Amino acid sequence: MKKPRLMTPGPAPVPEDVLLEMARPVIHHRSAEAKQVITACVAGLKEVFQTQNDVLILTSSGTGAMEAAVVNVVPRGRKAIVLNAGWFAQRWLKICQAFGIEAISVDFEWGQPVDPARVENALAQHPDAVAVYGTLSETSTGTGHPVEAIGRIVARTDAVLAIDGISGIGAMECRTDAWGIDLLAVGSQKALMLPPGLAFLAVSPKAWAKIDACDAPAFYFNLKAARKKMAEFDTPFTPAHTLLLGLKVALDRIRAEGIEAVWERHRRMSEACQAGIQALGLELFSARPAEGLTAFRVPEGLKDSDIRGRLAERFGITTIGGQDKLKGQIVRVGHMGYFDELDVVAGLAALELVLAELGHEVEPGRAVTAAQQVLMGQHAALSETR
Amino acid sequence: MKKPRLMTPGPAPVPEDVLLEMARPVIHHRSAEAKQVITACVAGLKEVFQTQNDVLILTSSGTGAMEAAVVNVVPRGRKAIVLNAGWFAQRWLKICQAFGIEAISVDFEWGQPVDPARVENALAQHPDAVAVYGTLSETSTGTGHPVEAIGRIVARTDAVLAIDGISGIGAMECRTDAWGIDLLAVGSQKALMLPPGLAFLAVSPKAWAKIDACDAPAFYFNLKAARKKMAEFDTPFTPAHTLLLGLKVALDRIRAEGIEAVWERHRRMSEACQAGIQALGLELFSARPAEGLTAFRVPEGLKDSDIRGRLAERFGITTIGGQDKLKGQIVRVGHMGYFDELDVVAGLAALELVLAELGHEVEPGRAVTAAQQVLMGQHAALSETR
Numbered sequence: 001m002k003k004p005r006l007m008t009p010g011p012a013p014v015p016e017d018v019l020l021e022m023a024r025p026v027i028h029h030r031s032a033e034a035k036q037v038i039t040a041c042v043a044g045l046k047e048v049f050q051t052q053n054d055v056l057i058l059t060s061s062g063t064g065a066m067e068a069a070v071v072n073v074v075p076r077g078r079k080a081i082v083l084n085a086g087w088f089a090q091r092w093l094k095i096c097q098a099f100g101i102e103a104i105s106v107d108f109e110w111g112q113p114v115d116p117a118r119v120e121n122a123l124a125q126h127p128d129a130v131a132v133y134g135t136l137s138e139t140s141t142g143t144g145h146p147v148e149a150i151g152r153i154v155a156r157t158d159a160v161l162a163i164d165g166i167s168g169i170g171a172m173e174c175r176t177d178a179w180g181i182d183l184l185a186v187g188s189q190k191a192l193m194l195p196p197g198l199a200f201l202a203v204s205p206k207a208w209a210k211i212d213a214c215d216a217p218a219f220y221f222n223l224k225a226a227r228k229k230m231a232e233f234d235t236p237f238t239p240a241h242t243l244l245l246g247l248k249v250a251l252d253r254i255r256a257e258g259i260e261a262v263w264e265r266h267r268r269m270s271e272a273c274q275a276g277i278q279a280l281g282l283e284l285f286s287a288r289p290a291e292g293l294t295a296f297r298v299p300e301g302l303k304d305s306d307i308r309g310r311l312a313e314r315f316g317i318t319t320i321g322g323q324d325k326l327k328g329q330i331v332r333v334g335h336m337g338y339f340d341e342l343d344v345v346a347g348l349a350a351l352e353l354v355l356a357e358l359g360h361e362v363e364p365g366r367a368v369t370a371a372q373q374v375l376m377g378q379h380a381a382l383s384e385t386r
Numbered sequence: 387m388k389k390p391r392l393m394t395p396g397p398a399p400v401p402e403d404v405l406l407e408m409a410r411p412v413i414h415h416r417s418a419e420a421k422q423v424i425t426a427c428v429a430g431l432k433e434v435f436q437t438q439n440d441v442l443i444l445t446s447s448g449t450g451a452m453e454a455a456v457v458n459v460v461p462r463g464r465k466a467i468v469l470n471a472g473w474f475a476q477r478w479l480k481i482c483q484a485f486g487i488e489a490i491s492v493d494f495e496w497g498q499p500v501d502p503a504r505v506e507n508a509l510a511q512h513p514d515a516v517a518v519y520g521t522l523s524e525t526s527t528g529t530g531h532p533v534e535a536i537g538r539i540v541a542r543t544d545a546v547l548a549i550d551g552i553s554g555i556g557a558m559e560c561r562t563d564a565w566g567i568d569l570l571a572v573g574s575q576k577a578l579m580l581p582p583g584l585a586f587l588a589v590s591p592k593a594w595a596k597i598d599a600c601d602a603p604a605f606y607f608n609l610k611a612a613r614k615k616m617a618e619f620d621t622p623f624t625p626a627h628t629l630l631l632g633l634k635v636a637l638d639r640i641r642a643e644g645i646e647a648v649w650e651r652h653r654r655m656s657e658a659c660q661a662g663i664q665a666l667g668l669e670l671f672s673a674r675p676a677e678g679l680t681a682f683r684v685p686e687g688l689k690d691s692d693i694r695g696r697l698a699e700r701f702g703i704t705t706i707g708g709q710d711k712l713k714g715q716i717v718r719v720g721h722m723g724y725f726d727e728l729d730v731v732a733g734l735a736a737l738e739l740v741l742a743e744l745g746h747e748v749e750p751g752r753a754v755t756a757a758q759q760v761l762m763g764q765h766a767a768l769s770e771t772r
Contacts, residue, residue, distance in 0.1 A: 004411045010624070014412050023405040025390045026397050026581055028704045059447050059583055060606060061623040067606045098605040189624060195412055197445055197583040197626030217603050219484040220446060220453045237447040238396070238575060240583030240626065318414045 002316030009293035009334040044251030051176035062166035062187025065199035068221040087140035092133035113288040116149040136168030142295030151180035171292030182207040272371040276348035279370035292336035388702030395679035395720040430637030437562035448552040448573025451585035454607040473526035478519035499674040502535040522554030528681030537566035557678025568593040579636040658757040662734035665756035678722035
């Protein structure tokens with residue numbers, strides 16, 4: 001028997017009640033029921049994103065929300081700053097280039113967090129930049145970026161801050177309004193506990209002013225049209241409304257747990273995972289790990305495909321390797337959304353067993369013990385401070 | 387008890403086995419299994435579309451495929467001809483306008499089919515038109531357009547023919563290659579028996595030549611990038627892959643029935659529905675009815691909302707009214723995809739009962755009898771000719 005265990009940084013596991021909600025007989029997308037579902041989803045998303053700003057629903061991958069956050073905001077020929085610290089940050093660059101926007105790339109080593117001082121310098125050098133594009137959790141390296149500090153800097157300028165929150169939102173603290181995020185792009189298939197197919201975009205008044213001033217070459221992703229329809233809890237085009245039914249159930253789960261508790265759970269899972277991996281003598285890849293996934297370097301003498309292949313073969317565990325220049329160099333393990341501490345312990349147990357089989361020197365129980373220690377310590381710390 | 391009966395021209399009912407397939411534990415979208423599913427879906431879609439051309443999978447509503455068929459094909463400032471005979475045909479115009487393409491609108495009265503002679507004239511008058519945009523089944527009026535004849539005319543020119551097949555494909559005959567359709571845009575939520583969230587685009591070599599020559603302002607809907615990935619049965623961005631799992635099951639159903647038999651079933655359902663509606667003394671709206679839906683005029687003295695409201699209230703039937711200038715004037719009844727002759731008879735029975743309650747003069751059994759007569763006659767005719 002191999003139980004399927006999806007341990008990738010998206011798609012992430014979807015709760016059974018969410019899956020079954022989407023298996024109900026299909027309703028019409030312009031019905032009163034559909035409107036109620038959209039209303040509830042928008043309210044729930046605002047809570048998860050910690051925003052009072054407009055939240056728009058798009059039927060696309062998260063990349064669609066990223067494109068919308070570029071093409072509606074920065075006019076052709078104008079300038080944008082991209083905080084380029086990984087494969088997905090590079091996507092901001094590519095989108096700008098596709099639409100004739102001058103993209104200033106501020107490059108950081110993959111695995112290193114963005115340095116806010118360099119954002120400040122870039123803005124001083126390019127005061128005509130319309131927007132700064134960054135990332136909350138860089139999925140390609142498993143790095144969390146200091147968005148709060150970046151937001152404080154951008155807020156002092158005329159530029160807007162757009163953040164790719166696709167693998168971050170719901171998996172790590174993000175306070176859209178308090179941190180000054182003007183455009184927050186989110187996908188459905190990560191910590192929001194849904195399959196892929198929906199994207200979300202939170203838009204601040206500062207961003208709307210840019211959008212209103214921009215004659216965007218956009219139709220499907222036209223945000224002015226989306227705002228008009230979303231004001232009536234409707235969408236410009238047929239939405240993936242069975243996913244919206246599921247989203248409502250998933251958001252009910254998040255609200256019942258409380259968004260702060262959800263962040264705390266991910267922090268615990270993340271620290272336990274890191275401790276377990278380090279206890280196996282493996283090296284974490286990121287200097288500032290994200291909390292929805294953990295990336296570690298493939299140890300000398302082993303291949304990533306051996307580790308990942310055996311995890312899949314023996315235990316039905318799906319993990320993912322490195323992208324682009326990290327191909328073969330790292331393994332990425334997701335622990336986001338419908339995931340608890342015991343899933344992390346199980347994943348570490350499998351990793352221990354598989355590494356031992358592959359001839360890597362492993363003391364039985366090291367990884368799971370290290371994780372348990374973190375989980376116990378964390379729990380004690382929590383009960384003191386709350 | 388009210389059984390839910392979705393009788394709208396999309397979203398259309400989804401078979402139970404398709405719904406349950408999508409409720410399986412989520413797999414990874416880059417796994418070997420996902421690749422097999424994409425391979426099978428592409429093969430199935432080619433059979434349904436009757437094409438050997440490339441078929442691209444997009445995660446969006448059908449409108450996304452329409453946008454892709456415009457923005458990748460016609461360069462900014464160049465010209466396109468739009469066969470404008472309804473609300474959804476107008477969308478082609480709006481997309482062209484959003485991207486700075488000069489759209490020549492060839493207007494037809496709503497409910498009337500496109501006249502191929504006028505297409506020929508327009509092409510003669512505008513030999514510099516890069517593309518002709520038309521519709522197989524105009525959902526707003528319930529009209530089927532003579533795409534075969536239009537295709538013959540466009541094929542003789544340098545222009546490509548793009549067809550919105552969103553509510554037509556799978557519900558009425560469409561032979562993409564034989565009819566000379568260079569770009570066929572399709573949505574998942576109609577006769578393909580899926581929820582909304584996926585769009586498909588078949589692209590001919592003639593269309594690829596235009597696309598290769600066009601420096602498109604496109605990223606998410608960039609067809610060159612999609613072609614590259616689809617050659618490996620992959621997608622440029624995370625696809626709505628649970629819908630793809632469902633699509634495979636839905637396509638297996640269509641292939642088991644046979645696409646010709648599927649068309650024939652829709653033809654029978656359409657004719658039975660038309661006969662039943664006329665037997666009630668109601669007037670069909672379209673001069674050339676589509677086969678996936680039937681539109682009838684609201685009779686004197688009644689309101690569309692009364693008819694539709696009572697159908698919903700008494701029988702759980704969802705129908706839809708008119709759009710834009712047809713608001714309040716017509717009722718549209720869908721019969722596409724996971725729909726059989728008995729569903730049509732049931733729908734007509736409900737319409738009879740509801741009209742009688744609303745004081746419309748109705749002879750009990752007229753509509754259902756007329757439908758039965760068609761169904762019997764049709765069966766006899768079929769056995770003669772085959």
